[in-house]
Amino acid sequence: MLGIDRYVYRQCLTVLAFIALGLCFAIWLSQSLRLIELIVNRGVSVGTFLYLALLLLPRFLEVVLPIATFAAILFTYHRLITDSELVVLRATGVSQMGLARPALLVAATASIIGFALSLYFLPTSFRAFKDLQFEIRNNFTSILLQEGVFNSLTDKVTVYIRQQSPTGELLGLMIQDERVEGRPATLTAERGALAQTDSGPRIVMMNGTRQELDRKTHRLSVLAFDRYIIELGDVRDAPGARWHEPQERYLPDLFFPAGTQADRYYGHRLTVEGHQRILAPLYPFAYALLALGWLLGGEFNRRGQTGRIMGAIGVAFAVQIGNIAFNNLANKTPALLPLMHLNLLVPMALGLFLMLRGRGGRRGAATAQAA
Numbered sequence: 001m002l003g004i005d006r007y008v009y010r011q012c013l014t015v016l017a018f019i020a021l022g023l024c025f026a027i028w029l030s031q032s033l034r035l036i037e038l039i040v041n042r043g044v045s046v047g048t049f050l051y052l053a054l055l056l057l058p059r060f061l062e063v064v065l066p067i068a069t070f071a072a073i074l075f076t077y078h079r080l081i082t083d084s085e086l087v088v089l090r091a092t093g094v095s096q097m098g099l100a101r102p103a104l105l106v107a108a109t110a111s112i113i114g115f116a117l118s119l120y121f122l123p124t125s126f127r128a129f130k131d132l133q134f135e136i137r138n139n140f141t142s143i144l145l146q147e148g149v150f151n152s153l154t155d156k157v158t159v160y161i162r163q164q165s166p167t168g169e170l171l172g173l174m175i176q177d178e179r180v181e182g183r184p185a186t187l188t189a190e191r192g193a194l195a196q197t198d199s200g201p202r203i204v205m206m207n208g209t210r211q212e213l214d215r216k217t218h219r220l221s222v223l224a225f226d227r228y229i230i231e232l233g234d235v236r237d238a239p240g241a242r243w244h245e246p247q248e249r250y251l252p253d254l255f256f257p258a259g260t261q262a263d264r265y266y267g268h269r270l271t272v273e274g275h276q277r278i279l280a281p282l283y284p285f286a287y288a289l290l291a292l293g294w295l296l297g298g299e300f301n302r303r304g305q306t307g308r309i310m311g312a313i314g315v316a317f318a319v320q321i322g323n324i325a326f327n328n329l330a331n332k333t334p335a336l337l338p339l340m341h342l343n344l345l346v347p348m349a350l351g352l353f354l355m356l357r358g359r360g361g362r363r364g365a366a367t368a369q370a371a
Contacts, residue, residue: 004089008076008102016072016106023064028057048136055129058121059247062114062280069110070287070316073103077295078305086296096355100292107288114281119251122277127248153232159203169193173205175230185212187228203230246273268334275337276327279344283323286344289351290316297354319347 032053080086089099151159156179162172173189189208194201210223243262246254246269254274257263263270294312295305326339 004094005102005105008080009105011079012072012076012103012106013109015075016068016110019071020061020064020068023068024057024060027060027064028053031056031060048132052129052132055125055132058117058125062117062122065110065114065117066280066283066287067316067320069107069284070291070312073106073288073291074295074309074312077103077291078309081295081305096296099296100355103288103292104285107284110284111281114284118277118281123248123250127244130245130248157232170203173203173208175203175205177230182215183212184215185210187211187230189228201232203232204228205230246270249273251277269331271334272327272330272337272340275330275340279340282344283319286319286347286351287316289348289355290319291351293351293354297357315347315350319343 158176160174175187178184189205192205205228294308322343330337
């Protein structure tokens with residue numbers, strides 16, 4: 001029987017890899033288009049864009065792996081039934097669990113990969129993605145180097161440069177600064193430079209004017225200067241101060257966060273993400289048992305298995321919708337967290353019940369043998 005197990009296991013694993021890679025590539029391609037704005041608006045190189053897109057792959061693979069497992073088992077076992085290979089195996093006395101063993105081994109393989117993704121690769125890649133995205137979007141050098149464009153650092157600071165010299169000097173500067181409530185300021189200068197300091201970035205402006213309007217008195221103040229410095233350290237947070245989202249955290253940090261104010265406020269979201277990290281790699285077993293329960297849980301039918309396949313797909317679709325819905329509900333209402341567990345356990349129990357109940361398959365095999 002080990003040879004038969006290896007044969008069915010290889011068939012399922014090949015189909016699983018093909019489906020998983022196809023789905024993952026399709027999702028990756030569609031989601032990567034959302035990063036195009038980093039090239040258009042931030043001047044990011046193609047290499048950096050591709051690196052950012054690759055960092056999203058573990059997240060997509062974790063999503064498609066259970067679905068690919070379900071589709072692979074459903075396809076492979078339907079083909080075995082259509083070719084009467086399962087009928088022959090049943091006629092030789094192979095039990096339901098014996099027939100299901102290769103599929104469960106495939107589910108176990110997918111589950112091991114899922115745990116590796118969920119516990120290590122997903123938080124590692126997503127944190128690297130967020131750090132790099134944060135650095136790109138807050139890199140004033142890349143923003144200010146865009147010539148002839150009004151660059152909004154924030155909704156209160158806008159910078160324009162006419163030209164940048166080969167030495168890095170900024171020519172034809174204009175800055176609109178509205179950080180002081182009720183006193184917007186417009187600064188112009190012949191030239192300037194961007195400097196990085198310990199307190200944050202700053203712009204040094206040379207030979208220009210500063211115009212400030214007091215909205216209360218409607219008085220305009222004009223100041224001519226030879227040298228003027230604008231501090232930009234308060235425009236953005238330091239990279240180390242960025243709050244790490246739940247998907248960026250490893251499992252211990254989800255269940256035992258540092259205890260900052262943000263962690264306490266979003267504590268329920270961290271807990272839900274921690275449970276999801278544990279449950280997600282187990283979904284291949286749920287989908288595998290559903291596929292096996294519907295295909296192995298009835299008598300052999302020469303007219304085909306279309307009805308059973310559609311039934312299995314319908315239930316799997318409902319489980320997937322429940323996975324998304326209950327996760328969102330638990331994030332809003334922590335008391336609904338057990339629904340996430342039930343959404344995994346109920347289809348597993350249902351599939352196992354249908355599969356073990358399907359002793360009628362032996363009668364089907366006997367009928368086929370007699371024919």
